[in-house]
Amino acid sequence: MKATETAVETIQREMTAFARRARASAGRLHPELSLVSYTLLGHLEEVDGCRATDLAAHYALDKSTVSRQVTALERAGLVVRRQDPEDHRVHVLGLTEAGRSILAQVTDRRRAAVLERLEDWAAEDLERFAGYLVRYNTLPSSEPEE
Amino acid sequence: MKATETAVETIQREMTAFARRARASAGRLHPELSLVSYTLLGHLEEVDGCRATDLAAHYALDKSTVSRQVTALERAGLVVRRQDPEDHRVHVLGLTEAGRSILAQVTDRRRAAVLERLEDWAAEDLERFAGYLVRYNTLPSSEPEE
DNA sequence: GGGTTCTGGTTGCATAGTACAACTTGAGGT
DNA sequence: ACCTCAAGTTGTACTATGCAACCAGAACCC
Numbered sequence: 001m002k003a004t005e006t007a008v009e010t011i012q013r014e015m016t017a018f019a020r021r022a023r024a025s026a027g028r029l030h031p032e033l034s035l036v037s038y039t040l041l042g043h044l045e046e047v048d049g050c051r052a053t054d055l056a057a058h059y060a061l062d063k064s065t066v067s068r069q070v071t072a073l074e075r076a077g078l079v080v081r082r083q084d085p086e087d088h089r090v091h092v093l094g095l096t097e098a099g100r101s102i103l104a105q106v107t108d109r110r111r112a113a114v115l116e117r118l119e120d121w122a123a124e125d126l127e128r129f130a131g132y133l134v135r136y137n138t139l140p141s142s143e144p145e146e
Numbered sequence: 147m148k149a150t151e152t153a154v155e156t157i158q159r160e161m162t163a164f165a166r167r168a169r170a171s172a173g174r175l176h177p178e179l180s181l182v183s184y185t186l187l188g189h190l191e192e193v194d195g196c197r198a199t200d201l202a203a204h205y206a207l208d209k210s211t212v213s214r215q216v217t218a219l220e221r222a223g224l225v226v227r228r229q230d231p232e233d234h235r236v237h238v239l240g241l242t243e244a245g246r247s248i249l250a251q252v253t254d255r256r257r258a259a260v261l262e263r264l265e266d267w268a269a270e271d272l273e274r275f276a277g278y279l280v281r282y283n284t285l286p287s288s289e290p291e292e
Numbered sequence: 293g294g295g296t297t298c299t300g301g302t303t304g305c306a307t308a309g310t311a312c313a314a315c316t317t318g319a320g321g322t
Numbered sequence: 323a324c325c326t327c328a329a330g331t332t333g334t335a336c337t338a339t340g341c342a343a344c345c346a347g348a349a350c351c352c
């Protein structure tokens with residue numbers, strides 16, 4: 001097998017293994033915010049508000065799933081849904097102060113945990129690694145919102 | 147914020163985004179084998195058989211979860227459970243021929259999908275990326291089975 | 293204007309994956 | 323022999339998820 005194929009296989013296997021562990025660690029690290037919720041909040045902060053459909057597209061989730069997650073987040077007071085005056089069908093989602101604050105806390109805790117595993121990495125490697133991930137996750141054709 | 151912190155945050159965010167998409171793509175790519183099942187089969191092939199407990203530790207899953215997954219895989223004829231003659235408590239898991247064959251098929255399909263996204267990457271970048279992932283996922287202290 | 297079609301979102305339903313706790317069986321030490 | 327620990331299984335409950343059906347507003351076309 002070519003080295004490239006091996007690398008590709010390794011990449012997909014390792015990414016998957018990471019994913020499993022991420023779910024587990026989310027439970028330990030921040031039981032108050034599920035991994036999905038955390039992810040959605042993070043995206044909302046990053047893009048400074050968007051529609052439910054955008055979240056669904058970005059994370060390859062069904063719109064019903066997003067709808068329910070958002071409902072839960074709204075009930076918890078972390079997210080607000082405002083009707084778009086332009087188009088009454090869409091709900092523009094945004095973080096509340098509480099949402100922002102919890103997100104910041106959890107992000108800190110997660111960052112500390114990740115940092116712990118990365119502490120002996122050279123800064124150059126870290127940045128290159130981050131760059132690769134971004135590059136990998138950026139879809140060439142679809143997902144114009146990114 | 148320091149560049150390192152930004153990189154760390156990016157790494158964890160991108161890894162998580164990847165995880166969501168991986169689940170979704172698994173459904174499209176190989177409906178006959180869930181992402182978990184695929185992952186477990188892959189591990190069994192890689193380490194050439196192991197105990198259920200090892201799988202649980204490796205993927206941070208509860209042993210009950212693994213037990214059920216393995217039961218399903220066994221019923222599907224993809225995995226065999228042999229009692230360890232040394233220790234009658236343990237079941238040594240292994241792939242059947244059918245398991246190996248399905249795994250190969252799915253791996254090919256997944257590799258093709260991943261490759262599609264990586265086609266314009268330089269070989270050097272691919273290998274470095276793979277290396278980073280392995281390095282990241284290798285736990286410093288625990289998980290001696292890796 | 294009045295229909296058809298499209299889009300954003302919600303809700304009903306079914307299913308998969310998961311954890312936790314209780315239990316069973318076998319090993320190992322004392 | 324007894325106590326304790328380890329591997330697995332099973333009961334139970336919950337969460338995330340997708341699909342299908344639906345509703346409401348927008349866009350388009352005659």
